[in-house]
Amino acid sequence: MGHWTEFERSTIQSIFSKLDYDVAGGKALARCLVVYPWTQRYFGNFGNLYNAAAIMGNPKVAAHGKVVLQGLDKAVKNMDNIKAAYKELSVLHSEKLNVDPDNFKLLADCLTIVVAAQMGAAFTAQVQAAFQKFLAVVVSSLCRQYY
Amino acid sequence: MLLPLEEIGIIMSLSAKDKAVVKAFWAKAATKADDIGSDALSRMLVVYPQTKTYFSHWKDLSPGSAPVRKHGKTVMGGVAEAVAKIDNLTSGLLTLSELHAFTLRVDPANFKILSHNLLVVLANQFPDDFTPEVHVAMDKFLSALALALSERYR
Numbered sequence: 001m002g003h004w005t006e007f008e009r010s011t012i013q014s015i016f017s018k019l020d021y022d023v024a025g026g027k028a029l030a031r032c033l034v035v036y037p038w039t040q041r042y043f044g045n046f047g048n049l050y051n052a053a054a055i056m057g058n059p060k061v062a063a064h065g066k067v068v069l070q071g072l073d074k075a076v077k078n079m080d081n082i083k084a085a086y087k088e089l090s091v092l093h094s095e096k097l098n099v100d101p102d103n104f105k106l107l108a109d110c111l112t113i114v115v116a117a118q119m120g121a122a123f124t125a126q127v128q129a130a131f132q133k134f135l136a137v138v139v140s141s142l143c144r145q146y147y
Numbered sequence: 148m149l150l151p152l153e154e155i156g157i158i159m160s161l162s163a164k165d166k167a168v169v170k171a172f173w174a175k176a177a178t179k180a181d182d183i184g185s186d187a188l189s190r191m192l193v194v195y196p197q198t199k200t201y202f203s204h205w206k207d208l209s210p211g212s213a214p215v216r217k218h219g220k221t222v223m224g225g226v227a228e229a230v231a232k233i234d235n236l237t238s239g240l241l242t243l244s245e246l247h248a249f250t251l252r253v254d255p256a257n258f259k260i261l262s263h264n265l266l267v268v269l270a271n272q273f274p275d276d277f278t279p280e281v282h283v284a285m286d287k288f289l290s291a292l293a294l295a296l297s298e299r300y301r
Binding site for chain 2: 031034052055056109112116117118119123124125126128129132
C-alpha cells in the first residue's frame with residue numbers, strides 16, 4: 001500500500017482531471033443506492049429514494065455525490081500518504097456517520113463502473129488496475145480508524 | 148465456505164422484471180459476446196493477478212491473447228446458456244456446476260471477481276444502455292449464476 005509507479009500516478013491524475021466533479025460523484029452515489037439499496041439506510045433525510053428514477057433525479061444525492069468526490073480529490077492530491085490525509089475522514093465515518101465499512105467498497109465499485117462508462121477504449125485493463133488499486137488504498141485508509 | 152452473499156444472509160431471487168431486463172439487455176450485448184468475454188477475462192487476469200493461478204498451462208496470459216480470447220468465448224457460452232435457463236438456474240446449470248466443483252475446482256470467490264469484470268466491460272462497451280436499473284438486474288443475475296455454479300461444491 002502507498003507505493004505508486006509512474007504509470008499509476010499519471011493515470012490517477014489524468015482520470016480525475018477529466019472527471020466533472022459536479023456529475024461523476026452523483027452518478028456513482030445514485031448507482032450505489034440503486035444497485036445496493038441497503039446503502040439507503042444512511043440517507044434517511046434525503047427525501048424521495050423510492051425508485052431508480054427518483055434516486056437518479058434527487059438533488060440531495062447529486063449534491064452529496066459532489067462532497068464524496070471532493071473527498072476523493074484529497075486522496076488524489078496526497079497520494080503518498082492517503083492514510084494520514086484521511087485520518088479525520090475515517091474518524092468521521094466510523095464515529096459520527098456509523099457507516100459499515102463494507103459499503104466503501106460498494107461505492108468504489110460503482111465509481112469504477114461510472115468511469116469505465118465514461119472513458120471508453122481509454123479504460124484499458126492496466127488503467128482499471130491502477131484505478132482500483134487507488135480506490136483500495138482509499139477504502140483501506142477510511143477503515144483505518146474503526147475499532 | 149460461504150459465498151459473500153450467503154455470509155450476509157442475502158439470497159436474492161430474480162423477479163419477473165429482473166429477468167425481463169436481463170433478457171432485453173442480453174439481446175443487445177450478445178452480438179459482441181466474444182469480445183465481452185475476452186475483455187472481461189483480460190481485465191480479471193491483470194487487475195486480480197491471483198486469478199492467473201488457474202491458467203498456468205497457458206502460454207500467453209496477456210490481454211487479448213489467443214488462449215484468453217478462446218476461453219472468453221467459452222465463458223460467454225455459459226452466460227448465454229444461463230440467460231436461456233434464467234427461470235431455473237440451479238437445475239439448468241447442474242452439469243456446469245459439477246464441472247466447476249469436481250474438475251476445475253475454482254474457488255467460488257472468483258465468480259464474484261469475474262462478475263465484477265463482466266459488469267465493467269458492459270458499462271465500458273454499452274455506456275448508454277448500462278443504466279443503474281440494468282446494472283442491478285445484471286448484478287443480481289450474475290450472483291444467481293454464481294450461486295447455481297456453486298451448487299455441487301459440497
